[in-house]
Amino acid sequence: MLPADWPVLIVDLKDCFFTIPLHPDDRPKFAFTINNAKPTQRYQWKVLPQGMRNLPVLCQWYVARALSGxxxxxxDAHVYHYMDDILVAAPIQDELLRIQPQLLNALHSHGLQVAPEKVYRIEPSIDVTVFITTPDLHPTGDLSSANEQIRLLSKSVLDKICNAAEKTFYQIPSPEIKTSYVNIKQFPSENFLQFVDRLRSQVERQVQDPVVQAELIKEMAQRNANETCRRIILSLPLDPSPSLAQMIEACTTRAELFSAPERNPGLTHPKPVAAAAPGARRQLMSSDQLQHIICHHCKRPGHFAKACPENQKRKSKNQKN
Known part of the structure; x- marks a missing residue:
């Protein structure tokens, strides 16, 4: 067992197999040839090749021989090693500092290479958060009062406890929420923006990664939208795929067109469908608001794809032809 309060030195050998030389008498046993594109030439390994069954044993033996001195x-030091990893622990830091140059010299004298960035020295430290037990978190015993917690625990530990408790609190689902975000679907009479808000609230409760949250909200918004909004989203250009903001904008501005009832004499009361926020159809966008709109066709700001000048030019050209 490694003593908990001892400083530790960790060394990682570089290309361990390929730095262990083979004895000249054994090199013919590791002969090989290359392809037949030219007259066959015979080569020999000078270092341990990979692939032979007992090579790990030879590697372990060779490194142990280098560490024997x-x-x-x-x-008094504890020296552990497995293949190309070496760990050294000593009772005090000064002894570990004396061991390090002797260890590196012994490895180098046997032809073993050590990358400087693969040498780590771990100082002995006591992380008080390791010793926080269940009774401590339950406010019992010596930490039953806030004053005792302030007196016995450092500010950094208290901050960690507060952050962990706050994070856990926000992950607790509300009593009325008993469904997964996968089952959040847009109602036929619900506008798209309200649906996205409901979906976002559920995803943020169940998923922690912000990047994954954004991807899931976008995918679920498209998959679980009602029929009208789904038709609007599918009418958007696919390359590049529309963003969530573009979906919301399209469903807000084009809902009236897509939700118009079909010409069916038997349909006297069409099914109500809402995609835009209340009153959005009656509001005209100002010039400042239009500057934030990006056309799907020409990729320029200031207008929708329906009013794109490129479309007008194309229509005029087709009419002339």
Whole structure:
């Protein structure tokens, strides 16, 4: 077992197999040739090749031989190694500092390479958060009052507890919410913006990653929209795929056209469908608001695709032809 309060040195050997030399008498046993594009030439491995069954054993033995002198010189230190990973622990930091150069010299003398960025020294430290137990979190015992918590715990620990408690609190679902975000669907008479708000609230409760949240809201908004809004979204250009803001804008501005009742004599009371926010159809957009609109055809701001000048030019050209 590694003592908990001992400083630790970690060393990672670089290309361990390919730095262990083969004895010259054994090199013919590892001969090989290359393809027949030219007269066959015979090559020999000078270092341990990968693929032979007992090579890991040879690697372990060779590294242990390189570490044997360090183990004898510092008998109080704990030296662990497995293949190309070495861990050294010592009772005090000063002894570990004396071990490090001796260890690196022993490895280098056996031809083993150590990358400087793969040498780590871990200082002994006590993280008080490790010792926070269930009774501490339940306000019992020595931490039963807020004053005792302030006196016994550092500010950093209290901040961690508060952040963890706040994060957990927001993950607790409300009593009325008993369904997954997958089952949040837009009602036939619900406007698209209200539907997206309901969907967003449910996704944020069940998913933590903000990037995943945005992708799920966009996908579920398109998949679970009502028939009218789905038709509007499917009419948008596919390359690139529309963003959630573009879906909301399209459903807000084009709902009246897509929700018009079909010519059916037997349909006297068409099914009410709402896609836009109340009153959105009657409001005209100002010039400042239009500057935030990006046309799907020409990719320029200031107008919708329906009023795009490029479409007008194309229509005029077709009429002349």
């Amino acid at each position: 360090v183990r004898k010189q510092f008998p």
